[in-house]
Amino acid sequence: MELPGRNSDYREKSYWDERYTTEESYDWFTGYSSFQHLLRRDILPQQHILTIGCGNSSMSTDMYENGFKHITNTDFSPVVIEKMAEKHKDLTEMSWQVMDMCDISFPAESFDIVLEKGTLDAVMVHERDPWNTSQETLDLIDSVLQQVERVLKPGGKFISITFAQPHFRRPLYARKKYGWDVNMSSVGEAFHFFYMVMEKGKQLSEKDILAEKEREKKRLLRENNSENPVTFMENDTEDFVLSIEL
Numbered sequence: 001m002e003l004p005g006r007n008s009d010y011r012e013k014s015y016w017d018e019r020y021t022t023e024e025s026y027d028w029f030t031g032y033s034s035f036q037h038l039l040r041r042d043i044l045p046q047q048h049i050l051t052i053g054c055g056n057s058s059m060s061t062d063m064y065e066n067g068f069k070h071i072t073n074t075d076f077s078p079v080v081i082e083k084m085a086e087k088h089k090d091l092t093e094m095s096w097q098v099m100d101m102c103d104i105s106f107p108a109e110s111f112d113i114v115l116e117k118g119t120l121d122a123v124m125v126h127e128r129d130p131w132n133t134s135q136e137t138l139d140l141i142d143s144v145l146q147q148v149e150r151v152l153k154p155g156g157k158f159i160s161i162t163f164a165q166p167h168f169r170r171p172l173y174a175r176k177k178y179g180w181d182v183n184m185s186s187v188g189e190a191f192h193f194f195y196m197v198m199e200k201g202k203q204l205s206e207k208d209i210l211a212e213k214e215r216e217k218k219r220l221l222r223e224n225n226s227e228n229p230v231t232f233m234e235n236d237t238e239d240f241v242l243s244i245e246l
Helices: 007-011 013-022 036-042 059-065 078-087 119-124 135-151 166-173 206-224
Strands: 049-052 071-075 095-098 111-117 152-162 183-187 193-199
Touching (some): 007 119, 013 078, 036 059, 049 135, 071 078, 078 095, 119 135, 119 152, 135 152, 166 193, 166 206
Parallel strands (some): 049 111
Antiparallel strands (some): 183 193
Protein backbone atom coordinates (compact mmCIF):
# COMPACT_ATOMS: atom_id res chain seq x y z
CA MET A 1 0.00 0.00 0.00
CA GLU A 2 1.41 3.39 -1.04
CA LEU A 3 0.92 5.98 1.71
CA PRO A 4 0.44 9.62 0.70
CA GLY A 5 3.07 12.23 1.41
CA ARG A 6 0.44 14.44 3.06
CA ASN A 7 -2.94 13.66 4.62
CA SER A 8 -4.54 16.12 2.21
CA ASP A 9 -3.56 13.75 -0.63
CA TYR A 10 -6.38 11.44 0.49
CA ARG A 11 -8.74 13.95 -1.15
CA GLU A 12 -6.95 13.87 -4.51
CA LYS A 13 -8.12 11.64 -7.35
CA SER A 14 -4.57 11.43 -8.70
CA TYR A 15 -3.38 9.79 -5.48
CA TRP A 16 -6.11 7.14 -5.63
CA ASP A 17 -5.63 6.48 -9.34
CA GLU A 18 -1.94 5.81 -8.77
CA ARG A 19 -2.55 3.69 -5.70
CA TYR A 20 -5.27 1.58 -7.31
CA THR A 21 -3.00 0.84 -10.26
CA THR A 22 -1.08 -1.64 -8.12
CA GLU A 23 -3.24 -2.27 -5.04
CA GLU A 24 -5.74 -5.09 -5.37
CA SER A 25 -7.83 -4.78 -2.21
CA TYR A 26 -7.89 -2.85 1.04
CA ASP A 27 -10.52 -2.34 3.77
CA TRP A 28 -10.29 0.65 6.06
CA PHE A 29 -10.30 -0.14 9.80
CA THR A 30 -12.61 -3.16 9.62
CA GLY A 31 -14.09 -5.80 7.34
CA TYR A 32 -17.65 -6.77 6.55
CA SER A 33 -17.87 -9.50 9.19
CA SER A 34 -17.60 -6.88 11.95
CA PHE A 35 -20.83 -5.11 11.03
CA GLN A 36 -22.81 -7.53 8.85
CA HIS A 37 -25.29 -8.12 11.68
CA LEU A 38 -26.12 -4.42 11.64
CA LEU A 39 -26.55 -4.27 7.87
CA ARG A 40 -28.83 -7.29 7.97
CA ARG A 41 -30.91 -5.43 10.54
CA ASP A 42 -31.18 -2.27 8.44
CA ILE A 43 -31.26 -3.53 4.83
CA LEU A 44 -33.65 -5.93 3.10
CA PRO A 45 -32.20 -8.21 0.39
CA GLN A 46 -34.51 -6.80 -2.29
CA GLN A 47 -33.58 -3.17 -1.65
CA HIS A 48 -31.43 -1.11 -4.02
CA ILE A 49 -28.13 0.02 -2.55
CA LEU A 50 -25.72 2.76 -3.63
CA THR A 51 -22.17 2.76 -2.27
CA ILE A 52 -20.16 5.97 -2.52
CA GLY A 53 -16.37 5.84 -2.57
CA CYS A 54 -16.38 2.08 -2.94
CA GLY A 55 -12.64 1.85 -3.68
CA ASN A 56 -11.27 -1.69 -3.85
CA SER A 57 -12.91 -2.80 -0.60
CA SER A 58 -14.43 -6.28 -0.50
CA MET A 59 -17.51 -4.93 1.31
CA SER A 60 -19.83 -4.93 -1.71
CA THR A 61 -18.82 -8.38 -2.89
CA ASP A 62 -19.16 -9.75 0.64
CA MET A 63 -22.63 -8.21 0.80
CA TYR A 64 -23.47 -9.74 -2.58
CA GLU A 65 -22.51 -13.18 -1.34
CA ASN A 66 -24.61 -12.50 1.75
CA GLY A 67 -27.75 -11.97 -0.33
CA PHE A 68 -27.68 -8.23 -1.16
CA LYS A 69 -27.65 -8.36 -4.95
CA HIS A 70 -28.85 -4.90 -6.04
CA ILE A 71 -25.72 -2.85 -5.42
CA THR A 72 -24.48 0.08 -7.49
CA ASN A 73 -20.86 0.91 -6.65
CA THR A 74 -19.42 4.35 -7.36
CA ASP A 75 -16.01 5.96 -7.02
CA PHE A 76 -14.34 8.98 -8.62
CA SER A 77 -11.35 6.88 -9.66
CA PRO A 78 -11.83 5.35 -13.13
CA VAL A 79 -8.84 3.10 -12.43
CA VAL A 80 -10.50 1.28 -9.54
CA ILE A 81 -13.93 1.12 -11.18
CA GLU A 82 -12.47 -0.50 -14.30
CA LYS A 83 -10.50 -3.02 -12.23
CA MET A 84 -13.40 -3.90 -9.92
CA ALA A 85 -15.87 -4.22 -12.80
CA GLU A 86 -13.56 -6.65 -14.58
CA LYS A 87 -12.67 -8.55 -11.42
CA HIS A 88 -16.33 -9.10 -10.48
CA LYS A 89 -17.96 -9.31 -13.91
CA ASP A 90 -19.57 -12.60 -12.90
CA LEU A 91 -21.66 -10.78 -10.26
CA THR A 92 -24.15 -9.69 -12.89
CA GLU A 93 -26.70 -7.95 -10.66
CA MET A 94 -24.07 -5.55 -9.30
CA SER A 95 -22.75 -2.54 -11.26
CA TRP A 96 -19.74 -0.21 -11.11
CA GLN A 97 -19.77 3.43 -12.20
CA VAL A 98 -17.31 6.33 -12.15
CA MET A 99 -19.00 9.09 -10.18
CA ASP A 100 -18.12 11.95 -7.85
CA MET A 101 -20.08 11.79 -4.60
CA CYS A 102 -20.56 15.57 -4.79
CA ASP A 103 -22.35 15.16 -8.11
CA ILE A 104 -24.38 11.96 -8.03
CA SER A 105 -26.08 11.72 -11.42
CA PHE A 106 -28.89 9.31 -10.54
CA PRO A 107 -32.47 10.63 -10.46
CA ALA A 108 -34.05 11.71 -7.20
CA GLU A 109 -35.38 8.95 -4.95
CA SER A 110 -33.51 6.17 -6.79
CA PHE A 111 -32.16 4.15 -3.86
CA ASP A 112 -33.40 2.56 -0.66
CA ILE A 113 -29.92 2.65 0.89
CA VAL A 114 -26.84 4.83 0.47
CA LEU A 115 -23.77 3.32 2.14
CA GLU A 116 -20.29 4.65 2.84
CA LYS A 117 -17.42 3.23 4.86
CA GLY A 118 -14.45 5.48 5.55
CA THR A 119 -15.10 7.67 2.49
CA LEU A 120 -16.02 10.80 4.44
CA ASP A 121 -13.22 10.03 6.90
CA ALA A 122 -10.73 10.34 4.04
CA VAL A 123 -12.26 13.68 3.05
CA MET A 124 -11.71 15.01 6.57
CA VAL A 125 -8.39 13.41 7.49
CA HIS A 126 -6.30 16.52 6.79
CA GLU A 127 -8.25 18.57 9.35
CA ARG A 128 -5.96 19.18 12.33
CA ASP A 129 -8.57 20.53 14.78
CA PRO A 130 -11.78 18.47 14.80
CA TRP A 131 -13.48 21.06 17.01
CA ASN A 132 -12.98 23.68 14.28
CA THR A 133 -13.47 22.06 10.88
CA SER A 134 -12.58 24.33 7.96
CA GLN A 135 -15.42 25.89 6.03
CA GLU A 136 -14.14 24.27 2.83
CA THR A 137 -14.54 20.79 4.34
CA LEU A 138 -17.90 21.65 5.90
CA ASP A 139 -19.17 22.79 2.49
CA LEU A 140 -17.87 19.63 0.82
CA ILE A 141 -19.54 17.35 3.39
CA ASP A 142 -22.77 19.33 3.07
CA SER A 143 -22.65 18.93 -0.72
CA VAL A 144 -22.27 15.15 -0.36
CA LEU A 145 -25.08 14.87 2.18
CA GLN A 146 -27.45 16.90 0.03
CA GLN A 147 -26.77 14.52 -2.84
CA VAL A 148 -27.33 11.52 -0.57
CA GLU A 149 -30.63 12.92 0.69
CA ARG A 150 -31.76 13.65 -2.87
CA VAL A 151 -31.24 10.12 -4.20
CA LEU A 152 -32.75 8.38 -1.17
CA LYS A 153 -36.34 7.22 -1.39
CA PRO A 154 -38.74 8.31 1.38
CA GLY A 155 -37.96 6.04 4.32
CA GLY A 156 -34.57 5.23 2.81
CA LYS A 157 -31.44 5.07 4.94
CA PHE A 158 -28.01 6.61 4.73
CA ILE A 159 -25.55 4.33 6.53
CA SER A 160 -22.15 5.74 7.45
CA ILE A 161 -19.44 3.54 8.96
CA THR A 162 -16.72 5.73 10.46
CA PHE A 163 -13.78 5.82 12.85
CA ALA A 164 -14.64 9.43 13.82
CA GLN A 165 -15.84 10.00 17.36
CA PRO A 166 -19.62 10.72 17.47
CA HIS A 167 -19.18 14.14 19.07
CA PHE A 168 -17.28 15.21 15.94
CA ARG A 169 -19.28 13.43 13.24
CA ARG A 170 -22.84 13.65 14.61
CA PRO A 171 -23.08 17.46 14.28
CA LEU A 172 -22.36 17.14 10.55
CA TYR A 173 -25.20 14.65 10.03
CA ALA A 174 -27.76 15.93 12.57
CA ARG A 175 -29.09 18.92 10.64
CA LYS A 176 -32.74 19.69 10.11
CA LYS A 177 -32.21 20.53 6.43
CA TYR A 178 -31.55 16.87 5.53
CA GLY A 179 -34.90 15.63 6.80
CA TRP A 180 -33.62 12.56 8.64
CA ASP A 181 -32.88 11.37 12.16
CA VAL A 182 -29.52 10.11 13.42
CA ASN A 183 -28.89 6.87 15.28
CA MET A 184 -25.52 5.46 16.24
CA SER A 185 -24.06 2.12 17.33
CA SER A 186 -20.54 1.46 18.59
CA VAL A 187 -18.81 -1.61 17.17
CA GLY A 188 -15.58 -3.31 18.14
CA GLU A 189 -13.61 -4.23 21.23
CA ALA A 190 -9.98 -3.10 21.41
CA PHE A 191 -10.64 -0.64 18.60
CA HIS A 192 -14.04 1.02 18.24
CA PHE A 193 -15.68 2.38 15.14
CA PHE A 194 -19.16 3.77 14.71
CA TYR A 195 -22.14 2.71 12.66
CA MET A 196 -24.49 5.62 12.00
CA VAL A 197 -27.94 5.39 10.40
CA MET A 198 -29.94 8.34 9.06
CA GLU A 199 -33.51 7.49 8.01
CA LYS A 200 -35.13 9.90 5.57
CA GLY A 201 -38.45 11.27 6.77
CA LYS A 202 -37.75 10.79 10.48
CA GLN A 203 -37.53 13.70 12.92
CA LEU A 204 -34.30 14.70 14.63
CA SER A 205 -34.27 14.10 18.35
CA GLU A 206 -34.94 17.08 20.59
CA LYS A 207 -31.34 16.87 21.77
CA ASP A 208 -30.04 17.10 18.19
CA ILE A 209 -32.39 20.00 17.42
CA LEU A 210 -31.18 21.95 20.46
CA ALA A 211 -27.55 21.17 19.65
CA GLU A 212 -27.94 22.47 16.10
CA LYS A 213 -29.53 25.69 17.36
CA GLU A 214 -26.67 26.17 19.79
CA ARG A 215 -24.08 25.62 17.04
CA GLU A 216 -25.83 28.15 14.83
CA LYS A 217 -25.93 30.70 17.66
CA LYS A 218 -22.20 30.26 18.23
CA ARG A 219 -21.50 30.61 14.51
CA LEU A 220 -23.41 33.90 14.35
CA LEU A 221 -21.59 35.19 17.42
CA ARG A 222 -18.24 34.34 15.85
CA GLU A 223 -19.19 36.17 12.67
CA ASN A 224 -20.40 39.20 14.60
CA ASN A 225 -17.18 39.28 16.63
CA SER A 226 -14.75 38.40 13.88
CA GLU A 227 -12.32 41.14 14.92
CA ASN A 228 -12.38 39.93 18.53
CA PRO A 229 -13.21 36.23 18.32
CA VAL A 230 -15.18 34.66 21.16
CA THR A 231 -13.79 31.39 22.54
CA PHE A 232 -16.28 28.76 23.65
CA MET A 233 -15.24 26.00 26.05
CA GLU A 234 -16.46 22.52 25.29
CA ASN A 235 -17.49 20.05 27.98
CA ASP A 236 -15.60 17.22 26.34
CA THR A 237 -11.86 17.50 27.02
CA GLU A 238 -10.73 14.57 24.94
CA ASP A 239 -7.63 15.39 22.92
CA PHE A 240 -8.66 13.72 19.69
CA VAL A 241 -6.63 14.17 16.53
CA LEU A 242 -8.47 13.05 13.46
CA SER A 243 -6.21 10.76 11.42
CA ILE A 244 -6.58 7.58 9.45
CA GLU A 245 -5.40 4.50 11.33
CA LEU A 246 -3.54 2.27 8.90
